Amino acid sequence: MDPLNPILDVFSRVWDCTARRTSVIRKLQENLNSLRDAMDRLKHLKNDVKAKLDLTEVQRMRPKEEVQFWIQSVEAMEGQVNEILEEGTQQISNRCVGGCCPKNCWSSYKVGKSVAKKLTAVERLRSIGNFSDVAHILPPADVEEMPTRLTVGIDSMLENVWKCLREDQVGIIGLYGMGGVGKTTIMTKINNEFCHVNHDFHVVIWVVVSKESNAWRVQKDIGYRLALSFPNDSSLSSRATQIFNSLSKKKFVLLLDDIWDRVDFQAVGIPFPNSENKSKVIFTTRSEALCGRMEAHRKIRVECLGWEEAWDLFQKMVGEEALNSHPEIPKLAVVIAKECAGLPLALITIDRTMASKKTPL
Numbered sequence: 001m002d003p004l005n006p007i008l009d010v011f012s013r014v015w016d017c018t019a020r021r022t023s024v025i026r027k028l029q030e031n032l033n034s035l036r037d038a039m040d041r042l043k044h045l046k047n048d049v050k051a052k053l054d055l056t057e058v059q060r061m062r063p064k065e066e067v068q069f070w071i072q073s074v075e076a077m078e079g080q081v082n083e084i085l086e087e088g089t090q091q092i093s094n095r096c097v098g099g100c101c102p103k104n105c106w107s108s109y110k111v112g113k114s115v116a117k118k119l120t121a122v123e124r125l126r127s128i129g130n131f132s133d134v135a136h137i138l139p140p141a142d143v144e145e146m147p148t149r150l151t152v153g154i155d156s157m158l159e160n161v162w163k164c165l166r167e168d169q170v171g172i173i174g175l176y177g178m179g180g181v182g183k184t185t186i187m188t189k190i191n192n193e194f195c196h197v198n199h200d201f202h203v204v205i206w207v208v209v210s211k212e213s214n215a216w217r218v219q220k221d222i223g224y225r226l227a228l229s230f231p232n233d234s235s236l237s238s239r240a241t242q243i244f245n246s247l248s249k250k251k252f253v254l255l256l257d258d259i260w261d262r263v264d265f266q267a268v269g270i271p272f273p274n275s276e277n278k279s280k281v282i283f284t285t286r287s288e289a290l291c292g293r294m295e296a297h298r299k300i301r302v303e304c305l306g307w308e309e310a311w312d313l314f315q316k317m318v319g320e321e322a323l324n325s326h327p328e329i330p331k332l333a334v335v336i337a338k339e340c341a342g343l344p345l346a347l348i349t350i351d352r353t354m355a356s357k358k359t360p361l
Contacts, residue, residue, distance in 0.1 A: 035115055042077070063136075143203075147188075184258065205221075219268055222247075253281075254280070257284050259283050
């Protein structure tokens with residue numbers, strides 16, 4: 001064995017160690033530039049992720065915890081990198097011999113080592129930040145409160161509907177009456193009442209059906225409330241299957257406003273309400289006969305307001321100031337209120353006009 005081998009081995013190791021440390025010092029400026037560029041790219045990525053999160057706020061979604069933690073990590077990294085960049089720049093400016101030799105090799109080496117580590121950490125954060133999704137879809141609110149108008153004389157009607165809702169054997173309730181009598185207002189009150197009372201329904205869904213509606217539109221509105229996603233080329237039956245599978249797992253209330261023809265529950269995907277699933281469907285229509293075709297377990301007729309109730313509503317809508325603005329207006333108001341024949345919609349429409357009147361002309 002050559003007696004010089006151990007010495008050469010030690011020398012080689014010392015040389016490798018020295019070379020590595022020298023390389024860290026020599027490449028300080030290069031690594032500082034790389035770190036600065038990498039941090040800029042990371043900040044741009046963070047801004048993109050935050051922009052996606054801003055969009056999710058209006059899309060009923062909840063940010064993922066890992067995304068929020070990543071943003072916090074990036075913001076913390078920004079402060080750390082700024083400190084390292086400042087230290088590194090100071091080390092470069094303190095060099096002597098034309099800027100090639102550091103005054104304090106050990107200090108310069110430590111800073112260079114920190115720069116290299118931060119560069120690796122920044123690149124790692126940037127690789128993690130390429131999220132395919134930044135938020136979870138939130139489950140729908142059980143009830144969405146809706147704006148409603150001033151009402152009088154419907155308390156007994158609402159109580160009647162709530163009584164039916166409490167009966168297990170009553171799954172489908174039909175509210176019928178002539179146009180303008182207040183069926184939609186009553187439905188709105190029913191919907192909003194679920195926001196203020198304790199109940200065990202998983203979801204309350206409001207759908208305006210109307211004369212021009214079709215099964216696809218009904219499916220679309222129900223699907224939105226259930227947070228379902230329908231492919232653009234999906235068929236009526238495939239959407240019905242999605243809706244059925246979702247509603248079958250829930251105790252639901254479905255409010256169908258202003259229906260003009262029979263809604264085919266099977267075609268749309270609505271499980272038939274019964275005493276087993278204890279779900280409910282409430283609908284409004286102008287036709288009593290349609291209540292039969294919808295297989296309503298209870299039919300409730302919505303009638304015009306009596307004179308006292310109609311006059312009360314009229315006065316509240318017009319306002320005391322308008323009624324007392326001219327001696328002839330109260331007499332005219334009584335005549336007009338009677339002409340409305342107790343129809344709330346007609347009363348409200350006329351009231352809006354009279355509220356700005358100061359003279360009977």
